[in-house]
Amino acid sequence: MSVSSPSDPEGSPCPLPRRQVPRGEEEKVCAVCGDRASGYHFHVMTCEGCKGFFRRSIIKGVHFACPFSRSCAVTKAKRRQCQACRLQKCFAVGMRKDMIMSEEALRQRRALRGQRRLAREQPAGLTAEQQELITILIAAHQRNFDSSFSQFTHYWPAVRLCIPSPQPQSPPEPGEPSACPQQDCLDPDVLPDVFSMLPHFADLSTFMIQQVISFAKEIPAFRSLPINDQISLLKGSTLEICQIQFNTVFNAETNAWECGQHCYTIQDGALAGFQQIYLEPLLKFHISLRKLQLHEAEYVLLQAMLLFTPDNASITQRDFIDQFQEKVALTLKSYIDHCHPMPEGRLLYAKLLLLLTELQTLKVENTRQILHIQDLSSMTPLLSEIIS
Missing domain, CATH: 1.10.565.10 (Retinoid X Receptor)
Incomplete structure (x- = not known):
């Protein structure tokens, strides 16, 4: 049994019930590990776990090394066993590091979302x-x-x-105009x-x-x-x-x-x-x-x-x-x-x-x-x- 990691929310020891897919709707899967995808992240349909892993790896600039032959299977169950192969798989399916936002850009986006949320909560306009x-x-x-x-x-x-001031004043110097x-x-x-x-x-x-x-x-x-x-x-x-x-x-x-x-x-x-x-x-x-x-x-x-x-x-x-x-x-x-x-x-x-x-x-x-x-x-x- 794999041990869950705090940094990987998908590894919860109490798995959530699987969402019932309505008829005619195809469930989206992560292109990296096959887990249920939450949307497009960095140009590829991925799950939240692979999205977070890819972003952390690029921002921290970590260089992973595979202890085997750099061909480890990357699945939902084994995605944390080899970080080097997981990152290699991210690049292989098309994830782009140039689409990763800086911390400052993320803060600005969160602030903008907060403003929009407040605007929605405000009463209707005049x-x-x-x-x-x-x-x-x-x-x-x-x-x-x-x-x-x-x-x-x-x-x-x-x-x-x-x-004029009641106090005595010295007389003006020769050639100097008198004060008005x-x-x-x-x-x-x-x-x-x-x-x-x-x-x-x-x-x-x-x-x-x-x-x-x-x-x-x-x-x-x-x-x-x-x-x-x-x-x-x-x-x-x-x-x-x-x-x-x-x-x-x-x-x-x-x-x-x-x-x-x-x-x-x-x-x-x-x-x-x-x-x-x-x-x-x-x-x-x-x-x-x-x-x-x-x-x-x-x-x-x-x-x-x-x-x-x-x-x-x-x-x-x-x-x-x-x-x-x-x-x-x-x-x-x-x-x-x-x-x-x-x-x-x-x-x-x-x-x-x-x-x-x-x-x-x-x-x-x-x-x-x-x-x-x-x-x-x-x-x-x-x-x-x-x-x-």
Whole structure:
């Protein structure tokens, strides 16, 4: 009785029952040893055992020697008795060593098979209605959100008021021009309250609010609502949507919002009068949202979810708005499931819902501080109307 080898699965001490061959189907046999074949391997119909033996022998580069006359019988029962003759038989029936894949190629093929298996396990793709919704929202966003802020050039620039340092300075050397009291960069001794961002922030708020309004008006479901419902929805969501749009230009490495030629940090917000109780959570929110690496479709779906929030008591078409928000939310969930395979998509939808809750808290504090900074709200009637 032959002893089974761990490297040769066909030599199992408990042989599997022989497969019943349907009538008209010829059972395939290994061209090397005569065992039941599992398919074509390295150009020849072979069993799994001979396939593995041939691959291991070539990869390891082993040189076998036959102790007899190099004419040993290679059968299912005797195939392990002489490896030299078995390998010779492999070549004789046409097995090709140039078809053996490297370990790296095998790893890549296994990874590809794993991806395909995960793709089959993923839920079905988006419906035609969901795809159409995403197309409408992306088109509205791209037409109305100026990510380069090129149209913002007509607004007031940031006002940097620079006064001479109160500390005595040495007089300039002969022939050296005297320093201008208004410089591009602030002196370390200049107090923050002489750096006014209020006019600039007022115009920036107006600019972004106008973009949100234009975005909303391009959504058919929004246009179908009565004008009073449209106004209510915009009042309830515009500040939050502005933050979602603002996140698309946020640089998580520098903690700055890069808006074309303009660049903002929370320090600029502090110099406009906003307090740290709002600015620190705001920065944390933008860092967390940016780390999720959302697609453009997910950004616009978030904006639509915020827009269609029927919280205002004066809303008349509450059922329609609630149903549309649910449709947007389901589309976002389906998009994440379809386009963010595991582990990337793990809990992504839940994380977004938590961030939207944080954004609601930020909006309340933002509104409170805008009302506190009376100069800001008085500079922009549109902002004043939104928070009223």
